[in-house]
Amino acid sequence: MDYSQIIDKIKPELQNLIEFLKGELMKIRTSRLSATLVEDIEVEVAGTRMPLKSLGAISSRSWREIFVEPWDKSYVEPIIAAIEKSGLGLTLVLEKDIIRLSAPPLTRERRKELLQVLSKKTEDTYQAIRKIRDKAWKEIQQGHQRGEIREDDKYKGKEKLEEMVGEYKDKIEEMVESKRKEIEG
Secondary structure, three states, X not given: OXXXXXXXXXXXXXXXXXXXXXXXXXXXXXXXXXHHHOOOOEEEEOOEEEEHHHOEEEEEEEOOEEEEEEOOHHHHHHHHHHHHHOOOOOEEEEEOOEEEEEOOOOOHHHHHHHHHHHHHHHHHHHHHHHHHHHHHHHHHHHHHHOOOOOHHHHHHHHHHHHHXXXXXXXXXXXXXXXHHHHHHO
């Protein structure tokens, strides 16, 4: 086993982190609403907890409104209750069997809270990247100790590992900066 195999092995883990963070950032409500904001809200229906997206059609007709059209009329009340409990601060209006969600403009305090949430999610992602990096570096060192990886390859591996991790951190910073600008308005 050489260092490149170890590095290649962690690429999918790093990519999964990027995808997970992307999904988490979509859930942070700014003045622009998207269906991803509510699709994973857990709704209790007939004693079972299910994500909202499995109970009805979710659409966004404008950047300030989301529409939820439950597939069964009996889902309306549990959906409304779950959305109200979610703490997203959305205004709900029931029009026939369609739930219209709208967002009031963000206050300065709410923007500050959202920036803190963004900061926490970013730090959590960086910690996960560090763990993956450290695990890969440990594997490279163990390969060197077992005689499978030469001394100079060990340091090349560390350099390549740091380079790849840096690229993923740059991607994260780009995503976070974009979200930060969106929150700040």
